[in-house]
Amino acid sequence: MTDTPHRRGADRTEAIMRATLELGQEIGYAKLSIEAVAARAGAGKHTVYRRWSSKGALLLDSLLSLNEPGLGYPDTGDIVADLRVQIYAAVDLLTRPPFGPLFQALIGEAQHAPQVATALNERFIAPQTARTVARLEAARDQGQLSPDFDLDLAMSILSGPLYFQLLITQEPLTHEYVDRILDALFTGMGPGHR
Amino acid sequence: MTDTPHRRGADRTEAIMRATLELGQEIGYAKLSIEAVAARAGAGKHTVYRRWSSKGALLLDSLLSLNEPGLGYPDTGDIVADLRVQIYAAVDLLTRPPFGPLFQALIGEAQHAPQVATALNERFIAPQTARTVARLEAARDQGQLSPDFDLDLAMSILSGPLYFQLLITQEPLTHEYVDRILDALFTGMGPGHR
DNA sequence: TGTCAAGTACGGCACGTGCCGTACCGATAA
DNA sequence: TTATCGGTACGGCACGTGCCGTACTTGACA
Known part of the structure; x- marks a missing residue:
């Protein structure tokens, strides 16, 4: 399952977002390139461009993917x-x-x-x-x-x-x-x- | 004065900063390139790089050149x-x-x-x-x-x-x-x- | 249920473009 | 002379796109 080439859909989306976060953390957003992200994810550039129109859009999705909302928003009355x-x-x-x-x-x-x-x-x-x-x-x-x-x-x-x-x-x-x-x-x- | 080639020093600095502001206003910071600034200013790229290490440094100087401080900072007692x-x-x-x-x-x-x-x-x-x-x-x-x-x-x-x-x-x-x-x-x- | 053809998403590669930052050149000013 | 200038050429990198061959999915048909 892990080695199967040419996986599709959400599979690729997740891999690309994960690669974005990894590379972003390693080398910073400024030096981050779509080419490098695609390479890290084992994906073609087309697959990235098909889903995201810019580096910013890609990073936004990537960041939101690791933000779990709903934590710690209580109403205790105070x-x-x-x-x-x-x-x-x-x-x-x-x-x-x-x-x-x-x-x-x-x-x-x-x-x-x-x-x-x-x-x-x-x-x-x-x-x-x-x-x-x-x-x-x-x-x-x-x-x-x-x-x-x-x-x-x-x-x-x-x-x-x-x-x-x-x-x-x-x-x-x-x-x-x-x-x-x-x-x-x-x-x-x-x-x-x- | 305007046509004389190879002016020097502060002359060039001002021309480059003016070109930066003009181009920045026209096409926005994102599309602004050092090459275009140098061309607009009638300067060589080397002259730009000699004085500023980055596009950001150039823009900061350019912006500060048109900010006249000391206006409107009164102490009336209120x-x-x-x-x-x-x-x-x-x-x-x-x-x-x-x-x-x-x-x-x-x-x-x-x-x-x-x-x-x-x-x-x-x-x-x-x-x-x-x-x-x-x-x-x-x-x-x-x-x-x-x-x-x-x-x-x-x-x-x-x-x-x-x-x-x-x-x-x-x-x-x-x-x-x-x-x-x-x-x-x-x-x-x-x-x-x- | 099994087979196969059409359609789609994919990885990989190559391309032309734009801008980077540097190096060199001849001209001009101090 | 000597330092600075405008201009040009350069290698390098990342961009965004086009093309190719492959793998997966779908659905019609038996």
């Missing part, structure tokens, strides 16, 4: 604790190889490939955002947040600084940093402006 | 109003062509070119951040903010969501959005968590 669990999980994912570095490179690619940007948003960012907003909304409906609490803005304040550190300042993402953001969002910046 | 002016200016810069789109592409490039990332941080992000933090620090020293006000965290909350929209969700950056972030930071998320 909105802050639940959000902490969600965002810890997101930070862990963004940090852990091979997902983290390759995902970061994919965001980079998206900056000059609009199709990749759209796909990345629809298939990863938006669902992740939706889960957090849904949890916030539930808390608001249960009276734990004020009725005029701005869900989308809260979401941006939770996510923005994380991606800012990941993509711009390149400082490490830590759970402690997440705690500080949650503190600022829900209890304010110290006594704050006065 | 911290919120002053920050608003600063961040409006930053948003305008990030939005206005040719700077905006090319800068965005440069951040993308930085994701898989560490040297570009470092240079981008040192020569653009860090100075910008420092100005904002300095203004916040002055406000804290003057008693307008509480003594334990977290300057760096505030900076992240101000910048993060902006870059998140610019790089990830690709929604338009507006002054109104800046206002909402400032509101959240200095007056809290509605009555907020309770």
Whole structure:
């Protein structure tokens, strides 16, 4: 079964995505070539191009293939604790190889490939955002947040600084940093402006 | 002056950076090639490679050459109003062509070119951040903010969501959005968590 | 159920193209 | 003279496509 040549369909798809992740981890996204991926997977270039229109599309599928969603998105009734669990999980994912570095490179690619940007948003960012907003909304409906609490803005304040550190300042993402953001969002910046 | 062949030094540097910005605006960063830049500038490729080690380094210099700092960073005594002016200016810069789109592409490039990332941080992000933090620090020293006000965290909350929209969700950056972030930071998320 | 022909996906190879980064050349300026 | 310049040529690499022979799948027919 393993040696049989000319396997088909999902078989090849998986082999190619696996090769993409392996090579990406070994040599980095920048040096990754479709030719090398095909060779590693024991596939022809046509087979790659038939399913993916670009290196970015291939990497996005490859990354999503190893992201198991549904882990760690609880609703215990404590909105802050639940959000902490969600965002810890997101930070862990963004940090852990091979997902983290390759995902970061994919965001980079998206900056000059609009199709990749759209796909990345629809298939990863938006669902992740939706889960957090849904949890916030539930808390608001249960009276734990004020009725005029701005869900989308809260979401941006939770996510923005994380991606800012990941993509711009390149400082490490830590759970402690997440705690500080949650503190600022829900209890304010110290006594704050006065 | 225009037709004289074999001009030297800073003359050539400026012509090459101008060609980079022109071509970048016309065809986008992804399709921009050193060869095309050299041709447009009437320069040899060697002259480009002598001064810049990569396309990213060239674009960074080109972009910085048209960013005139020192505009709109006032200290009127009103911290919120002053920050608003600063961040409006930053948003305008990030939005206005040719700077905006090319800068965005440069951040993308930085994701898989560490040297570009470092240079981008040192020569653009860090100075910008420092100005904002300095203004916040002055406000804290003057008693307008509480003594334990977290300057760096505030900076992240101000910048993060902006870059998140610019790089990830690709929604338009507006002054109104800046206002909402400032509101959240200095007056809290509605009555907020309770 | 068994056979076989048509259709499809495949691996492998070769091709032309575009851009890379380097090397060399003759011309021009300091 | 000497360093810098524009221009050109070069080898190398990866791109995306076309073609070929093979292996697998499908389904009609007996």
